[in-house]
């Protein structure tokens with residue numbers, strides 16, 4: 001018995017060690033374009049949600065609505081393993097900001113309802129300073145094994161972005177020296193914190209002062225400052241023009257000495273393209289914005305000198321009624337799934353305590369509803385499965401198979417008995433596809449995907465004569481010829497989960513885009529996602 005007990009104890013100790021090593025201080029590093037866990041050597045994928053704590057009150061949004069443990073549970077339950085948690089420089093450089101208690105900070109803006117809400121939901125936070133509160137939130141995330149990226153969002157606590165003095169080095173509120181002190185203070189405060197995996201150096205540089213020379217100078221200083229203080233952290237470098245542009249790195253790399261810790265970040269929204277244009281030219285716009293993303297930042301993950309790219313903001317109006325957002329997100333998901341990027345959705349919060357002078361302002365891009373009770377749009381969260389999962393890692397340079405992703409449904413193609421359907425991407429069917437215009441074959445089998453006819457289910461059989469081409473400027477339509485030589489496109493049947501082949505939408509007989517098109521081609525968008533896991 002004694003021996004048995006010892007064994008149990010040993011087993012328990014072993015299990016505890018396992019748990020600790022899983023949730024514990026996992027320094028992350030980079031291996032070419034991948035983020036990896038130092039301890040296991042395995043790829044870690046950041047599937048984060050943004051959670052602001054940088055607005056005027058300097059208080060993580062939502063603490064006035066729900067207890068912290070409830071919010072953190074919701075983060076995990078809605079499918080995120082990580083939070084991009086924001087802070088403003090002054091919180092960590094100016095005692096008259098950072099040492100304000102939560103109560104005082106709210107009283108300054110007469111936010112009595114929020115104060116009452118925190119007293120009710122999180123009473124222990126009222127007497128903390130806003131800096132202590134920031135740490136308490138990170139601690140709670142860590143306890144729940146949620147990784148944290150700390151994002152320096154602004155200098156003066158406020159909503160960003162235009163004409164706010166927070167845009168670029170030298171702006172009214174953006175002293176480079178104070179910014180560096182802030183980075184050092186945060187890197188020091190969170191050094192060796194088990195939850196924190198990295199620091200995002202500055203959100204959305206912008207405005208009339210922005211220029212490449214200063215970018216290189218200050219990014220170098222910022223990276224070295226973080227690394228000197230906390231050498232385990234990933235150092236995450238953002239671009240110019242609202243974090244939309246890192247294209248200049250093609251001609252001049254950033255010279256920093258942070259070993260294998262350097263990660264770049266970028267943002268991708270639908271802003272600036274009117275819905276009418278999306279409605280009339282969905283294929284062309286998707287091709288244009290995907291090329292734009294490639295030229296501005298996706299290029300960083302390719303080639304011999306590649307880096308991880310963290311898509312640290314993207315998102316949609318989650319009420320679902322914004323046509324531009326709805327088309328953009330399918331297009332984005334195809335590109336992000338193919339690239340297997342690390343990412344952070346904008347955003348968690350269903351509401352803000354105070355934003356741009358509005359009290360309790362709703363965030364329609366928020367995962368949670370205005371009361372922080374329920375996910376606003378569970379179907380949208382389901383669509384993120386393909387980008388949540390790891391499809392590729394660094395062990396092989398080449399895909400060993402593909403999964404066939406349908407961005408509109410957020411699902412992937414499965415062959416189930418005699419049916420060909422879309423369902424969860426977790427266990428999608430695996431395909432071989434060696435060249436554009438070649439067969440699409442179930443991996444390791446003699447069975448190929450074939451056109452049967454207009455409006456009918458494609459067949460999966462030993463007939464491998466269907467040659468599938470990636471057509472339209474997006475390359476997202478998969479077309480092959482029927483018996484009479486007419487090209488038909490793969491499509492998800494609107495009212496069930498089955499696939500059919502039909503006349504290609506918004507694509508002419510020459511397989512190029514129609515100049516304009518009133519139909520929505522998204523039902524026919526598919527992406528072969530390379531995988532090797």
Ligand SMILES: *[C@@H]1O[C@H](CO)[C@@H](O)[C@H](O)[C@H]1NC(C)=O
Nearest residue numbers: 091092093094095096098099
């Ligand atoms: C807040 O006050 C403490 C001493 O009470 C000081 O050590 C700390 O630096 C102050 N915080 C800031 C942000 O200045």
Ligand SMILES: *[C@@H]1O[C@H](CO)[C@@H](O)[C@H](O)[C@H]1NC(C)=O
Nearest residue numbers: 106107108109110111112357
């Ligand atoms: C808060 O309320 C007081 C008293 O009504 C008023 O004098 C003050 O201007 C208010 N402050 C803000 C920031 O609204």
Ligand SMILES: *[C@@H]1O[C@H](CO)[C@@H](O)[C@H](O)[C@H]1NC(C)=O
Nearest residue numbers: 119122123124125126127128
């Ligand atoms: C906060 O501090 C005040 C004054 O020191 C005290 O009266 C109050 O009980 C404290 N509240 C909490 C929740 O600790």
Ligand SMILES: *[C@@H]1O[C@H](CO)[C@@H](O)[C@H](O)[C@H]1NC(C)=O
Nearest residue numbers: 299301302303304305306397
């Ligand atoms: C990448 O490295 C390989 C092997 O060293 C070399 O053959 C190839 O030309 C390089 N590619 C580029 C784009 O530099």
Ligand SMILES: *[C@@H]1O[C@H](CO)[C@@H](O)[C@H](O)[C@H]1NC(C)=O
Nearest residue numbers: 414415416423424426427428
């Ligand atoms: C895929 O997973 C779903 C549930 O997640 C399950 O219902 C289904 O049977 C699985 N399919 C295959 C082919 O394993």
Ligand SMILES: *[C@@H]1O[C@H](CO)[C@@H](O)[C@H](O)[C@H]1NC(C)=O
Nearest residue numbers: 455456457493495496498500
């Ligand atoms: C597509 O769905 C409709 C409505 O459910 C159904 O009538 C039709 O048979 C389906 N088409 C195929 C090819 O399964």
